[in-house]
Amino acid sequence: xxxxxxxxxxxxxxxxxxxxxxxxxxxxxxxxxxxxxxxxxxxxxxxxxxxxxxxxxxxxxxxxxxxxxxxxxxxxxxxxxxxxxxxxxxxxxxxxxxxxxxxxxxxxxxxxxxxxxxxxxxxxxxxxxxxxxxxxxxxxxxxxxxxxxxxxxxxxxxxxxxxxxxxxxxxxxxxxxxxxxxxxxxxxxxxxxxxxxxxxxxxxxxxxxxxxxxxxxxxxxxxxxxxxxxxxxxxxxxxxxxxxxxxxxxxxxxxxxxxxxxxxxxxxxxxxxxxxxxxxxxxxxxxxxxxxxxxxxxxxxxxxxxxxxxxxxxxxxxxxxxxxxxxxxxxxxxxxxxxxxxxxxxx
Numbered sequence: 001x002x003x004x005x006x007x008x009x010x011x012x013x014x015x016x017x018x019x020x021x022x023x024x025x026x027x028x029x030x031x032x033x034x035x036x037x038x039x040x041x042x043x044x045x046x047x048x049x050x051x052x053x054x055x056x057x058x059x060x061x062x063x064x065x066x067x068x069x070x071x072x073x074x075x076x077x078x079x080x081x082x083x084x085x086x087x088x089x090x091x092x093x094x095x096x097x098x099x100x101x102x103x104x105x106x107x108x109x110x111x112x113x114x115x116x117x118x119x120x121x122x123x124x125x126x127x128x129x130x131x132x133x134x135x136x137x138x139x140x141x142x143x144x145x146x147x148x149x150x151x152x153x154x155x156x157x158x159x160x161x162x163x164x165x166x167x168x169x170x171x172x173x174x175x176x177x178x179x180x181x182x183x184x185x186x187x188x189x190x191x192x193x194x195x196x197x198x199x200x201x202x203x204x205x206x207x208x209x210x211x212x213x214x215x216x217x218x219x220x221x222x223x224x225x226x227x228x229x230x231x232x233x234x235x236x237x238x239x240x241x242x243x244x245x246x247x248x249x250x251x252x253x254x255x256x257x258x259x260x261x262x263x264x265x266x267x268x269x270x271x272x273x274x275x276x277x278x279x280x281x282x283x284x285x286x287x288x289x290x291x292x293x294x295x296x297x298x299x300x301x302x303x304x305x306x307x308x309x310x311x312x313x314x315x316x317x318x319x320x321x322x323x324x325x326x327x328x329x330x331x332x333x334x335x336x337x338x339x340x341x342x343x344x345x346x347x
Contacts, residue, residue: 011056018127021173035061038063038064050065083113096119097120098121099120105127106138108152114159220290226256238262248265277304293311311328312336
């Protein structure tokens with residue numbers, strides 16, 4: 001018997017990582033007959049987002065892609081109109097559903113969406129790492145102006161702030177099982193369960209008589225030119241290439257500098273987590289070394305087998321991002337001071 005209109009589960013994602021988490025929840029936890037509806041609502045329209053929308057579509061009965069545009073009030077109203085049209089097309093507008101799954105609880109557009117769906121239960125899942133970073137807007141939300149509060153009321157958004165959305169959540173699905181989360185009632189999930197060879201699940205190293213081990217060293221960029229200037233960022237990347245013998249550069253989506261003259265730049269629609277997983281599967285005797293600055297992707301990469309992570313900093317970065325680095329140190333990540341000539345300067 002097909003599921004009724006109420007037996008529907010709606011997943012709302014705005015990033016590729018959220019799509020991966022939604023896929024895992026759907027695969028692991030939804031066993032009863034239900035219709036799965038996916039909403040992918042990114043802030044830009046490019047190949048990577050379309051690639052992950054296709055992944056979401058593959059596990060949903062219905063799905064929609066809407067770009068959230070919010071640079072001007074005209075764009076905001078146009079986006080709200082498009083969201084309303086999409087919800088009506090999917091028969092979600094003021095209609096009953098069993099569950100809504102939401103990650104980015106602080107986004108006004110998403111608060112608008114869930115306010116227009118008559119859900120029975122709300123569940124949240126990891127936004128990325130905002131839900132575990134103690135200084136993020138989830139843990140320390142910024143106060144809303146009276147104008148914004150009035151605007152939300154005009155739209156019929158019944159959630160005054162992030163706390164109100166979190167209070168409505170039945171539970172929070174997380175890939176960070178050992179971290180304090182923004183919601184106490186968490187349900188851990190394994191992002192890449194059953195996707196690796198058996199010896200990797202057992203955390204066993206290949207024996208000495210197997211093929212010679214190889215190492216691939218990747219520099220995960222972060223577009224730091226916006227913070228320390230283009231010349232300083234390029235100089236830091238060059239120093240890392242020399243010091244760590246980097247094989248390839250993985251650009252951040254907001255990367256503005258071209259490092260192609262210094263080393264190969266990976267061109268892939270996969271996010272770093274999926275890229276590393278593919279490398280591990282295809283090359284069982286290869287170790288991946290990730291070098292980066294303070295990328296939050298390290299939290300999803302750190303538990304993968306045959307993967308080593310090194311975070312780097314210098315005086316300028318530490319001055320600007322001391323709290324982020326201190327939090328990463330407290331979580332056991334290895335830090336290397338690029339202002340010292342050797343790795344003895346590591347934290």
